[in-house]
Amino acid sequence: xxxYLNKNPDHVKFLDMARLEVGFKVNxxxxxxxxxxxxxxxxxxxxxxxxQETISRLERLANDTSKTNDAKNEAAKxxxxxxxxxxxxxxxxxxxxxxxEAEAAKNRAFDVLSPDVSKGAIYSEVRQFCREQxxxxxxxxxxxxSELCRSDLDTARAISAAPGFLSGVGDDRRMHLVTNALEVxxxxxxxxxxxxxxxxxxxxxxxxxxxxxxxxxxxxxxxDRASYSRVDVDAPLIAPEAGE
Numbered sequence: 204x205x206x207y208l209n210k211n212p213d214h215v216k217f218l219d220m221a222r223l224e225v226g227f228k229v230n231x232x233x234x235x236x237x238x239x240x241x242x243x244x245x246x247x248x249x250x251x252x253x254x255q256e257t258i259s260r261l262e263r264l265a266n267d268t269s270k271t272n273d274a275k276n277e278a279a280k281x282x283x284x285x286x287x288x289x290x291x292x293x294x295x296x297x298x299x300x301x302x303x304e305a306e307a308a309k310n311r312a313f314d315v316l317s318p319d320v321s322k323g324a325i326y327s328e329v330r331q332f333c334r335e336q337x338x339x340x341x342x343x344x345x346x347x348x349s350e351l352c353r354s355d356l357d358t359a360r361a362i363s364a365a366p367g368f369l370s371g372v373g374d375d376r377r378m379h380l381v382t383n384a385l386e387v388x389x390x391x392x393x394x395x396x397x398x399x400x401x402x403x404x405x406x407x408x409x410x411x412x413x414x415x416x417x418x419x420x421x422x423x424x425x426x427d428r429a430s431y432s433r434v435d436v437d438a439p440l441i442a443p444e445a446g447e
Contacts, residue, residue, distance in 0.1 A: 207419070208265050208275055214419035221416065222258040227251045230412040232297075232405050240304075243297045243402050250293035250409060254416065257286040261420055273429035279421035290413050294406045301403020308396035312389035316381065318364040322357065329361035330370045337371030348372075352380045359384035 207218055220226030231254065236244035260282060264275055318326060336344045351358045359381070362370050367377035385393050 205265060206262050208261070208272070208279055208421055209419055211419075217415055217419045218258050218261070221412070222255045227254065230415065231409045233408060234402065234405060239398075239402060240300065243300045243405070246293035246296035246300075247405070247409075250290045253286050253289040253293075257282055257416075257420075271429070273425045273432070276421040276425035277429035280423070280426040283417050283420050286416070287413060290409060294409050294413075297409065298403055298406035301399050301401075301406065304399035305396050305403065308392045308399060312385045312392035312396065313363075315389040315392070316356075316360050316363040316384065318360050322360075325357060326361035326364055329358055330365060333362070334369070334371035345376075349380060349383060352384045353387045356388055359388065 205215075207215055209215065209218075217226075217230070221230055231250060232247040234247075236247050261279055264270075264278055264282070267275060270278065333348060336348070352362055353359075362372075362377060363381045363384070367374045370377065372380070
């Protein structure tokens with residue numbers, strides 16, 4: 204007897220894996236909940252339990268002798284709607300946390316490179332020096348500039364505070380220099396930003412996993428056929444009188 208309604212070997216394998224810890228990580232949430240903030244961790248755990256319970260009910264549904272195959276697929280469709288509602292709440296919480304924390308960490312990091320208002324003249328001199336060096340065409344200058352931005356905070360602030368052409372570099376090159384400087388002068392904030400972005404990506408993974416779950420759980424054609432053929436035994440047996 205089939206364990207599930209869908210006999211496709213790939214779908215059976217997915218369902219068998221998804222109910223396990225390793226399968227949940229592969230298909231829904233790859234990070235260890237013990238190593239992340241409680242907000243996304245709790246959301247991921249709720250989704251995991253909901254998915255595992257859904258698959259357990261699906262297995263029992265497949266062996267329900269009181270239902271036809273069409274009725275089983277219709278019931279499985281309803282079961283999927285219920286788990287979707289639960290998992291979508293987790294997806295919303297995970298994505299919101301990732302976006303919020305990444306933005307906050309990015310702002311803190313860039314605050315480190317905010318210019319000192321008392322050093323405006325120094326920043327201008329730094330940018331002029333950079334322009335002059337770039338104009339000379341020295342092949343070693345790009346590397347030296349990278350090293351300066353990673354070793355001298357005033358240089359990094361000068362480059363960050365103005366359009367790239369004022370320092371003799373393009374906008375993409377300027378952003379690359381600024382990003383490298385942030386890794387040195389705001390390492391904790393950059394690390395937290397990257398971590399939050401990775402947490403946020405799990406929302407997309409969970410959405411993809413949920414889509415696979417629906418395809419594996421039931422046949423839409425059979426579920427719809429059950430709905431179309433159903434007889435409403437509670438419908439009135441006598442046509443209502445006019446005006447009622």
